[in-house]
Amino acid sequence: MNPKSCNHLQAIDQIKSGAGVCEECVKTGDEWVHLRTCQTCGVTLCCDSSTNRHARAHHEETEHAVIASAEPNEYWAYCYNDNLYKKFKPE
Template sequence: MEAAVDPTVAPSGTGCAECEADGGWWVHLRRCAACGHIGCCDDSLARHASAHWRDTGHPIIRSFEPGEDWFWNYDANEYYDGPELAAPECHPEDQPVPGPRGRVPQNWMTQLRQRGD
C-alpha cells in the first residue's frame, strides 16, 4: 500500500481542483496521498475526491481540513494509518466551510438535500 502514499508530494492547491476550474463550491476538502490532488468530499455536490480515486486508482486520501489528520482508504472502505504529508496539511484556516468564499449559494443546504442520493 506504500505506493498509494507519497509523503513528499505537496497538495495541488488550497481548494478542489475541479471546482476551482468550473466555478463550483465544496463542503469539505480531501487530499490524495499519492499525488496531492485536492478534491471535494462526498458530502459535496460534485464528489471530486472519490471521482479522482475511480479515475486514477489512488485509494488513499487525507482530510485537508484544519485540525483533522485522518486518512481513508477507498479500496478497503476503512481508515488508514498514514504518515505525515508534505506541507501544508490543510486549506487556509480563514477559508470558510463550505467554500470558497463568495461562491457558496445561500441555499447550499437545500441543494445538498435535493441531490437525490
C-alpha cells in the same frame, strides 16, 4: 477501523498536504463542503458530501486508493479500496 488490514494505509507514514481549494471546482465555479488530498499524487479535491464528489471521481479514474483530510486540525486518511480509516498524530 483496523489499519493493519490495509496495506495502502500501512504504507503512509505522513500525510501529504495539498491546496486549500478543490482544483476541479475552481475550474467550474462550484463550491465544496470539505477537501481531501490524494496521497498518491497530491491533488486536492472535494469530498463525498460535496455535489461533485471530485475526490471519489479521481479515485475511480486513477485507482489512487488513499485520500487524507485537507481540513485544518484533521489528521486522518481513508482508503477507498478497503473502506478503512487511519488516524495520524498532529505534526
